[in-house]
Amino acid sequence: MITVEHLTKRYGPVAAVDDVSFTVEPGHVTGFLGPNGAGKSTTMRMICGLTPATSGSARVLGLPFTALANPGRRVGVLLDAGSQHSGRTGREVLTLGALMTGVDRRRIDTTLDLVGLTEREAARRVGQYSLGMRQRLGLASALLGDPEVLILDEPANGLDPAGIRWMRDLLSDFASRGGTVLLSSHLLREMEAVADRIVVIGRGRVVAEGHKDDLLRQAGAFARSTDDAALALALRQGGVGVEELATGGLAVEAEPLDVGRAAAAAGVVLAELRAADSRGLEDLFLELTADDARQQTRMEVPA
Numbered sequence: 001m002i003t004v005e006h007l008t009k010r011y012g013p014v015a016a017v018d019d020v021s022f023t024v025e026p027g028h029v030t031g032f033l034g035p036n037g038a039g040k041s042t043t044m045r046m047i048c049g050l051t052p053a054t055s056g057s058a059r060v061l062g063l064p065f066t067a068l069a070n071p072g073r074r075v076g077v078l079l080d081a082g083s084q085h086s087g088r089t090g091r092e093v094l095t096l097g098a099l100m101t102g103v104d105r106r107r108i109d110t111t112l113d114l115v116g117l118t119e120r121e122a123a124r125r126v127g128q129y130s131l132g133m134r135q136r137l138g139l140a141s142a143l144l145g146d147p148e149v150l151i152l153d154e155p156a157n158g159l160d161p162a163g164i165r166w167m168r169d170l171l172s173d174f175a176s177r178g179g180t181v182l183l184s185s186h187l188l189r190e191m192e193a194v195a196d197r198i199v200v201i202g203r204g205r206v207v208a209e210g211h212k213d214d215l216l217r218q219a220g221a222f223a224r225s226t227d228d229a230a231l232a233l234a235l236r237q238g239g240v241g242v243e244e245l246a247t248g249g250l251a252v253e254a255e256p257l258d259v260g261r262a263a264a265a266a267g268v269v270l271a272e273l274r275a276a277d278s279r280g281l282e283d284l285f286l287e288l289t290a291d292d293a294r295q296q297t298r299m300e301v302p303a
């Protein structure tokens with residue numbers, strides 16, 4: 001369990017993190033989602049005791065991170081995969097980690113296996129690693145102490161789609177065994193694939209929090225019918241916002257059930273009706289973080 005209460009970080013007149021409160025429950029993968037500069041890394045660094053808070057507090061497993069005895073055995077942290085010593089081999093990095101935390105060295109092979117780094121890759125210097133391999137090694141370091149909590153800043157950076165799926169399975173499995181996972185990303189699709197709960201941050205403030213499915217529900221519905229114009233008219237007459245999509249179909253600001261009812265009342269035959277996909281969530285995300293000038297550009301969503 002991670003508890004963040006009224007956490008604030010000011011750099012001069014700038015509030016990088018502004019009165020942020022949320023909890024990260026065991027048994028779930030919680031995504032910390034926000035555009036560049038929203039305050040994700042600063043919040044995570046404060047949770048881990050690496051950046052002092054201006055005010056507010058953060059607790060991990062009931063204590064401030066710095067008050068945990070041998071935190072490496074209880075909390076796995078990956079904040080910057082790029083900062084690993086480039087002159088050491090992957091195995092050396094893990095061996096040092098094991099020595100520092102008192103972990104049985106046999107755990108190194110188990111962990112390498114867990115993150116999918118081969119014997120040969122582990123014998124190479126980190127300086128020769130791709131970004132994806134560094135992320136895997138960073139995850140291995142985080143998992144080495146068999147922790148109860150994982151705090152991961154942009155762990156999917158540099159992973160290919162198969163790597164993202166692998167990470168989703170690994171983190172879901174960790175959470176299903178009662179683990180607590182907090183991971184950040186500025187990529188909505190990535191977050192959608194990996195997290196089941198989401199905390200959205202924009203300009204240093206939490207702007208939405210909840211189960212991914214509930215957030216998706218708020219994002220509306222997609223409908224395609226035999227007469228989209230008639231359906232759009234019926235919905236608008238009922239006070240519901242509708243956008244006729246260039247690619248066909250309607251993006252509707254209502255739940256699928258309400259769209260179905262409106263279609264039935266208007267005598268329109270539905271060909272497709274579902275909760276909005278990530279496009280809907282993306283729109284919601286942009287709306288929630290729209291205050292941020294950086295969000296004049298669209299959120300980065302890979303094709």
Ligand SMILES: Nc1ncnc2c1ncn2[C@@H]1O[C@H](COP(=O)(O)OP(=O)(O)OP(=O)(O)O)[C@@H](O)[C@H]1O
Pocket residue numbers: 011015016017034035036037038039040041042043186
């Ligand atoms: N040491 C610092 N000194 C001054 N300003 C800082 C410092 N660290 C962060 N900031 C500012 O705080 C804000 C939040 O930064 P932070 O790195 O936490 O965002 P982020 O959500 O992690 O972004 P990204 O997705 O780009 O990593 C930004 O405006 C950043 O410029």
